Amino acid sequence: DAKTTQPPSMDCAEGRAANLPCNHSTISGNEYVYWYRQIHSQGPQYIIHGLKNNETNEMASLIITEDRKSSTLILPHATLRDTAVYYCIVRARIYNQGGKLIFGQGTELSVKP
Amino acid sequence: DVKVTQSSRYLVKRTGEKVFLECVQDMDHENMFWYRQDPGLGLRLIYFSYDVKMKEKGDIPEGYSVSREKKERFSLILESASTNQTSMYLCASSYRGRASDNEQFFGPGTRLTVL
Numbered sequence: 001d002a003k004t005t006q007p008p009s010m011d012c013a014e015g016r017a018a019n020l021p022c023n024h025s026t027i028s029g030n031e032y033v034y035w036y037r038q039i040h041s042q043g044p045q046y047i048i049h050g051l052k053n054n055e056t057n058e059m060a061s062l063i064i065t066e067d068r069k070s071s072t073l074i075l076p077h078a079t080l081r082d083t084a085v086y087y088c089i090v091r092a093r094i095y096n097q098g099g100k101l102i103f104g105q106g107t108e109l110s111v112k113p
Numbered sequence: 114d115v116k117v118t119q120s121s122r123y124l125v126k127r128t129g130e131k132v133f134l135e136c137v138q139d140m141d142h143e144n145m146f147w148y149r150q151d152p153g154l155g156l157r158l159i160y161f162s163y164d165v166k167m168k169e170k171g172d173i174p175e176g177y178s179v180s181r182e183k184k185e186r187f188s189l190i191l192e193s194a195s196t197n198q199t200s201m202y203l204c205a206s207s208y209r210g211r212a213s214d215n216e217q218f219f220g221p222g223t224r225l226t227v228l
Contacts, residue, residue: 034216043117043203043219044156101217103156 004088009108012082018075020107022088025069030092033064035073036103037084044087044103047073078111085109116140117220119204125226132191134223136204143209145187146217147171147179149200156203162187163209194227201225 005023012018024033034049048055048062050071055062061074075082087106120135136145146161148171158171160179168179176198180188187206191198201224205217 041222043205043222044217045219046216049216101156101158105153105155 004090004104006086006088006104006107008105009110011110011112012075012078014080014111014113015077018078018082018109018111020073020075020086020088020109021070022073023070024088024090027068027090028092031090032092033062033071034089034091034101035060035062036087036089036101037082038087038106039081039084047086078109080111080113083109083111117204117206117218119202119220119223121223122221123224123226125228126191126194127228128195130191130194130227132194132225132227134189134191134202134204134225136187136189136206136220137185138204138206138218139185140206140218141184142206142218143184144207144217145181146205146207147177147187147189148203148205149173150203150222151200159189194225196227199225199227 032049032051035047036044037047038044048057048060050062050064064071085106085108087103089101117138126132143164147159148156150156157173159173159177160168160171162168162181165181165184178190201222203222204220207217
């Protein structure tokens with residue numbers, strides 16, 4: 001799995017967009033970008049994933065650069081409940097074997113009123 | 114909604130005790146995982162299972178064993194608990210053989226303290 005690099009912490013004002021960057025310069029062609037988050041004292045929660053096209057769901061948007069060496073998770077209107085550690089994970093989809101996810105240190109996002 | 118439950122949120126055991134951590138999922142997932150989470154070390158995979166009675170070692174299996182007798186239940190066993198196994202234990206599950214293999218659903222975690 002390709003290595004990812006994320007800033008250790010970020011602040012965001014409530015109601016503003018939170019843009020969380022992730023570098024994955026060694027990503028290979030069959031590897032996807034996944035984002036999870038972990039709110040304090042809870043288990044991690046899947047957010048979104050993508051291969052090369054931008055993706056959007058009810059939680060967030062994922063923007064992947066054309067060369068796929070970096071990506072940005074966007075929370076369009078951050079709330080206090082979005083305060084969490086956000087993990088960017090790069091992994092190939094290996095069918096019939098399940099996913100062994102490797103969580104790095106992540107970015108601790110603090111949403112402030 | 115997918116639900117993954119763990120038997121205890123908090124557990125305190127003594128050194129040398131045998132400890133059972135239970136995990137149950139209600140979405141008919143084939144894959145189940147056990148991680149531990151420690152400050153500064155992130156999540157580390159202990160064991161995983163692709164099917165009933167199947168198990169595979171993760172990155173840190175020493176001192177642990179697992180059991181998967183039923184599809185919905187995956188147990189983590191500490192044969193003789195030690196203080197360095199004090200940690201947050203997280204169970205997860207996912208589908209197998211589908212596009213969502215890497216979309217894991219996590220339980221709330223069990224914070225284990227070994228005295």
